[in-house]
Amino acid sequence: VHFRPENLVIGEGTTVRDADGNKRPMVQADLDVILEKVEHMEDGRIRALSSRxxxxxxxxxxxxxxxxxxxxxxxxxxxxxxxxxxxxxxxxxxxxxxxxxxxxxxxxxxxxxxxxxxxxxxxxxxxxxxxxxxxxxxxxxxxxxxxxxxxxxxxxxxxxxxxxxxxxxxxxxxxxxxxxxxxxxxxxxxxxxxxxxxxxxxxxxxxxxxxxxxxxxxxxxxxxxxxxxxxxxxxxxxxxxxxxxxxxxxxxxxxxxxPPLDYFVVRAGQVFFQDLGLRHGLYEGEPRYRARVRGVDAERTGEKADWIELDRTSVELGGHDEPFVEVEVQVDRGGGFGPSVKCSIVTTSQRVVEIQRDRS
Missing domain, CATH: 1.10.1070 (Phosphatidylinositol 3-kinase Catalytic Subunit; Chain A, Domain 5)
Known part of the structure; x- marks a missing residue:
């Protein structure tokens, strides 16, 4: 907020302490001394902060x-x-x-x-x-x-x-x-x-x-x-x-x-994800992605799958008999593929239920 010094009015009963620590009524000269220490704008107004x-x-x-x-x-x-x-x-x-x-x-x-x-x-x-x-x-x-x-x-x-x-x-x-x-x-x-x-x-x-x-x-x-x-x-x-x-x-x-691979969703038999590093322009060059998809049980165990190179941030789910499908994704920004992000999906409902993130 901005105000002019002349808009301030000393309230009734307002006091200040003098050099000896004694209270006395506040007068205009006291207010002037305080305002002299505050930076004024070119038009004479003072800038202040109000809190709700x-x-x-x-x-x-x-x-x-x-x-x-x-x-x-x-x-x-x-x-x-x-x-x-x-x-x-x-x-x-x-x-x-x-x-x-x-x-x-x-x-x-x-x-x-x-x-x-x-x-x-x-x-x-x-x-x-x-x-x-x-x-x-x-x-x-x-x-x-x-x-x-x-x-x-x-x-x-x-x-x-x-x-x-x-x-x-x-x-x-x-x-x-x-x-x-x-x-x-x-x-x-x-x-x-x-x-x-x-x-x-x-x-x-x-x-x-x-x-x-x-x-x-x-x-x-x-x-x-x-x-x-x-x-x-x-x-x-x-x-x-x-x-x-x-x-x-x-x-x-x-x-x-x-790895900032996030916002996994399933549509029409495919898992789509976003690379936040790419989305926000944090890295130079084009990233590479790879994924592997496998059916797993409730303990997330199942047959190993082969890596698939991706040309976009999506991967086909395929058909699986296990209760869950695990999609593991990695990104390479020029220094080799990094840690994995694993997305677990319910086979029947195609609903994402878990994201596990490895760290470097």
Whole structure:
């Protein structure tokens, strides 16, 4: 929101503390001193942030480990929840380094079957290369007290330059902060405080999050950046490009470890799948695919099948007497065929019931 300083009115009974800590009524001069520290736009207006109140009754923050003792529905330890472990990927994308417990909030809301607890993340000020105290170089690279970083620099006698110091932020784009994609490497994110859920993130958690992240197109990012109302177009273009480049680096990292062959469906006796790496233009060159199809029992055992080279992202199911059909697919992006993705299908209904992903 934007407003003019003269629109502010000091409420009745508003007080401030003087230099000695004593309370006294607030006067216009006190407000003027506060507003002098705030950047004004060229037309004199001030830019501010408004937050919407959450629906329901607040019951405090949630922890990134354990469960809420006052919530009977909360039975799975939080550090084992994929949405919290995978949140690490999104925090890395945005450099959301302040993911501590105090920046969460649980609300009791009414539902058709009665009240339940809804979980929220709040306070996203510490993102996109800046924070409450302005741009800071090491946030996202090191925790507040990082013994490993201290020891490394001590024994190197200052002879090693931290990776984040290899980036030189533009003085002409201060609003971009320390947000960059030039020296950024995926899966190196360190929040300001250690996060128990982030520490337990698995490769498959990373893939799950990267699959969601890959769905953000450059157009989505451009529209999102426009909502930030940057003053100059160059900064807006830079932020859009940097979001895109960080997205691609993160997605490639996880897709290199878990093949992004997904969204298996059966139509007219064929299994169709999507290659998210190809779909989102993350790799150069044309990929190669191969598959093998076999009938299996409930334990997924059956006769071995031969590999079939594919010229498209689909494969014929064929006829099988076993209760399930297993379709195993691999992709080669120039370095040989990688790990398998196995899709299990009910023979009679042709319904996909299971996806198993190998990892490199």
């Amino acid at each position: 109140f959450l629906t329901g009754r607040p019951i405090g923050p949630f922890d990134y480990q354990g469960t809420r003792k006052d919530d009977p529905n909360d039975t799975l330890p939080h550090e084992l929840r994929r949405e919290l472990r995978g949140l690490n990927v999104f925090a890395e994308w945005l450099i959301h380094f302040d993911t501590k417990q105090q920046n969460t909030l649980d609300m009791v809301v009414e539902g058709p079957a009665g009240p339940y607890v809804r979980h929220y993340l709040i306070d996203f000020a510490s993102t996109l290369g800046t924070g409450a105290e302005g741009p800071t170089a090491n946030w996202g690279w090191e925790v507040s007290m990082d013994p490993a970083a201290v020891i490394r620099r001590t024994f190197m006698f200052g002879g090693t330059t931290p990776q984040y110091r290899r980036f030189d932020p533009s003085e002409e784009m201060p609003a971009a902060g320390w947000y960059e994609s030039e020296v950024f490497t995926a899966n190196g994110f360190r929040p300001m405080m250690q996060n128990p859920a982030f520490q337990r993130m698995s490769v498959r958690d990373g893939y799950w999050a990267a699959k969601i992240l890959s769905a953000f197109t450059d157009e989505h990012l451009r529209v999102a950046v426009e909502q930030g109302r940057y003053r100059d177009e160059r900064t807006a273009d830079y932020m859009t490009r940097t979001l895109s480049e960080r997205r691609d680096k993160i997605c490639r990292y996880w897709f290199d470890r878990v």
